[in-house]
Amino acid sequence: MGSTVANEASVFDHVEYVPPDAIFELTLAFNADKDPRKVNLGQGTYKDEHGNPWILPAVRAAKASDAVRNANHEYLPILGLPAFRTLVTELVYGRDAAVITEGRVAVSQSLSGTGALHLAGSVLYQTFRERGPSPTAPLPPVYITNPTWSNHRQVFETIGFTVNDFRWASPTTGSLDLPAILEDLGKAPPHSIVVLHASGHNPSACDPTEAEWRHIASVIQQRQLLPLFDSAYLGIASGSYDADAFAIRHVANELQLETVVCVSFAKNMGLYGERVGHVSVTTKTVSAAQALQSRLAQQTRAEISNPPAFGARIVAAVLADEKLRAQWEVDLVTMSGRIAAMRTALYEGLAKRGTPGDWKPIIQQKGMFSVLGLPRLTVVELREKHHIYMADSSRISIAGLNEGNVDYVAAALNSVLR
Ligand SMILES: Cc1ncc(COP(=O)(O)O)c(C=O)c1O
Structure with missing residues (x-):
């Protein structure tokens, strides 16, 4: 009986398939990657200095209120x-x-x-x-x-x-x-x-x-x-x-x-x-x-x-709550400060290697992201050879960098750009 259904016209025959969202796909590919060196610079989500999701102390306290x-x-x-x-x-x-x-x-x-x-x-x-x-x-x-x-x-x-x-x-x-x-x-x-x-x-x-x-x-x-x-x-x-x-x-x-x-x-x-x-x-x-x-x-x-x-x-x-609000203000400084420190660390890692390109914008910019200006093939090479994940546009989420991976990322960028 089931086979007859496939022979009938569907009211959905005209529906065109749309590819899945690229950034969410990138996260899935990152999660499936077994390499211990892997780095996720794709999705714009804040991570702590160990690369883990961060529950803000102000939010933790609010949850307990x-x-x-x-x-x-x-x-x-x-x-x-x-x-x-x-x-x-x-x-x-x-x-x-x-x-x-x-x-x-x-x-x-x-x-x-x-x-x-x-x-x-x-x-x-x-x-x-x-x-x-x-x-x-x-x-x-x-x-x-x-x-x-x-x-x-x-x-x-x-x-x-x-x-x-x-x-x-x-x-x-x-x-x-x-x-x-x-x-x-x-x-x-x-x-x-x-x-x-x-x-x-x-x-x-x-x-x-x-x-x-x-x-x-x-x-x-x-x-x-x-x-x-x-x-x-x-x-x-x-x-x-x-x-x-x-x-x-x-x-x-x-x-x-x-x-x-x-x-x-x-x-x-x-x-x-x-x-x-x-x-x-x-x-x-x-x-x-x-x-x-x-x-x-x-x-x-x-x-x-x-x-x-x-x-x-x-x-x-x-x-x-005055106290929780003050804690949140500290938490905002913690996040923006860590992101700024990682901008400097990435810039220094590239500068000390003399990596070709102008990397100054990385330390002049603000916020979670930076666009490295890399061709798509280089983005793919970084993903396949070095397990570093970023959007195809070469946008990176700076919040994905930490003391443990930033030099690895700078070294990988240096090697693919030589
Ligand atoms: C520019 C911009 N607007 C809006 C959003 C919306 O995020 P959400 O719906 O998770 O609050 C994002 C998330 O990445 C963003 O980057």
């Missing part, structure tokens, strides 16, 4: 844990920000950073389609940086947006290309959504200085673009949450532009699997904030009904 241990297992409200929503909004904009005191910010919990982008994007898409920001203009496109995180295009195209890119870092020097950014954004149609990395740009590791952010923000203001900050590395780039939130606060608080902020607690609290994130949209009026928040709730109800509780309780426990 009564608020987390004694919590029940009921549903959260649709918009998420109220304490989490309030505390994170204050964390992002600063406690006294006018958008908060005047009630001009719509807020929802989300499924980590990716879920935040998808939730915000879906609500923007629907509301712009209903009666666009300009009734006569076509649906505005989304602009993403070139290069950018491998998931950005897919997230916004899946929602239905047209996605364009604008130049961010120079492919030749690997440094921020401010004139190109200003030129490209200067041509974007009004109301385009511009996806910016708040700090620790992935993959280029090129963050604008405060003066450069002011330039970028003023073009956004002049062109009436809608800034959307993807904020997955706040506190990780510099070790200070406030310093890393500069661009968000400049745009939303100082310039008072309507702004979308998508936050993840995966990297800066090490809560990768808990999927805890936060979306906020600042608006010009209280009624717009209320309307948008109702749409965030409607979209969440339709997609996931209500968000998961555990990670949100941990984040709220850390932020609500």
